[in-house]
Amino acid sequence: MNATAQRRLLSSLFVGACGFSVLVALVPLALIMFFVVSQGVQALNFDFFTSMPKPVGQAGGGMANAIVGTLMLSGLAALLAVPIGVISGVYLSEYPGTRLASVVRFASDTLNGVPSIVIGVFAYGLAVLPFKQFSTLAGGLALGIMMIPIVAKTTEELLLLVPGSMREGALALGATRGRAVRTVILPAALPGIVTGIVLALARIAGETAPLLFTSFNNRFFSTSLTQPISSITVQVYTYAISPYDDWHRQAWAGALVLITIVLGCSVLARLATARVSRLRTR
């Protein structure tokens, strides 16, 4: 075999190996989807959404309290993260060259990389230890802190996509910076920012580790902000490591609900961004 043929062969082998690695990564994805859907569907019914967990030994029951808990925790997280995240994003895109901007950008990247369990420890020290009480607020705080850097980053990136001529137009008409941002720049980027917030919510709704010792878990129905509260993820964890078959079934059903939320949000976000970019190019 001559040198050229050898090089060609090596090249084809390399291309083949790259294609193969894509397949290797898609196998676990398919397996996870298959098991979550096939196992989850068996246990998922109307009761799952409307009734309370049953004690050990009784089949059926649901996660009504955990679903309400996850909604409340995500809501609290958004309450904290959306203002801080969006306004930080505005600062980063309006004053990109300042020293504060580079510090904040670095801090945001760092916060995004901090393990979620460590955020949980932080929220525990801040909101559980002083009151000697696990609470919905502490869980919301932990999730909110995780959500801030994601919202800030999306906002910054989307604001930078707004054409400079729009900003210049607003400023030329005599608008102050704040007014230009409020009435022209933010509205132009709003659909994208909302999509980003929805995606961030989907991601933190699937978090377990930061909730283990902040919002803890609650066997009863609760909407109190100062009491422990159940969440789908912590409930799935409790059920998964239990020795009972009935509970394992419930865990799979919970996993299916979580996956559906995440998948639904990403597909919706895809569709929304695809539409926005179509509008832009028109």
Next chain:
Amino acid sequence: MAARSQDLGFRLTTGAFAAALALIVLGVGVELVRQSWLSVEAFGFDFWRTSTWDPVAGDFGALPFIWGTLYSSVLALVIATPIALGIAIFISELCPAWLRTPLVFLTELLAAIPSIVYGLWGIFVLVPAVRTLQMHVPESLRALPIFSGPPLGVGMLSAALILAIMVVPFTSSVAREVLKAVPDAQREGAYALGATRFEAIRAALYFARTGIVGAVMLGFGRALGETMAVTMVIGNNPQVSASLFAPQYTMAAVIANEFTEAADELYLNALIEIGLVLFAITLIINGLSRLLIWSMARNTGASRARASAGEGVGA
């Protein structure tokens, strides 16, 4: 004049929120040091060298957790890195345009699956599979330290496999961005010299090397801090063992498991110290990898500027 002061007000208000974001990171560090001080004072550096973990006697050594975290993450990285780079290269250099968006979507999906779902799948699907695999390890190999131990299924290999699956989408998406930043002139130059596809991509990879290292390190940072999935499959046994099949423990897992049980203050402080070190390690790794990716981006920017200056001269 009024407009000017309004502009200043706008800058200060938005700046205050941005500063709050930065202060949170500082706050995490300060709070962790404050809450772990008892343990830091009591054990000093011995905390990281000894392996006794005895809450009843109040004696804490974190060596097995560090070992488990590093072993599982490094192993995961060894499995995940070639696959992640293969995916990044396939998507950014090789695949037809119509396939790109769906593939990116699918890999992003892998990153979007909640950790707890990975863990659940790990317990009921992966762990039994690993147990079967271990029972098929030939007798002659079982004497080796890395294959020793009874077939439990839970253990280091299960944890590393799950971590690898979770890390692949992160590393590949950063590596994809990095490859995108390589100027086309690099590839065109290689092709013009008669390079094969592999040789042209190798040139691009060489150009992107610092960024690629950054991408791999980002994946490492993710693996170190991953909690739920690992906790559910690693077996949670604090021991320093080289065996792939031995149940072990990680830093994140011990916090997740024992935090609510930590009755006395020293115990709690010891757990928070583990959190503090986890925080410090991820801080350093993230900082370094950002630095690498950023320096690569800056180099690319510079060479682009040079290229366009050259064009100007030619015209």
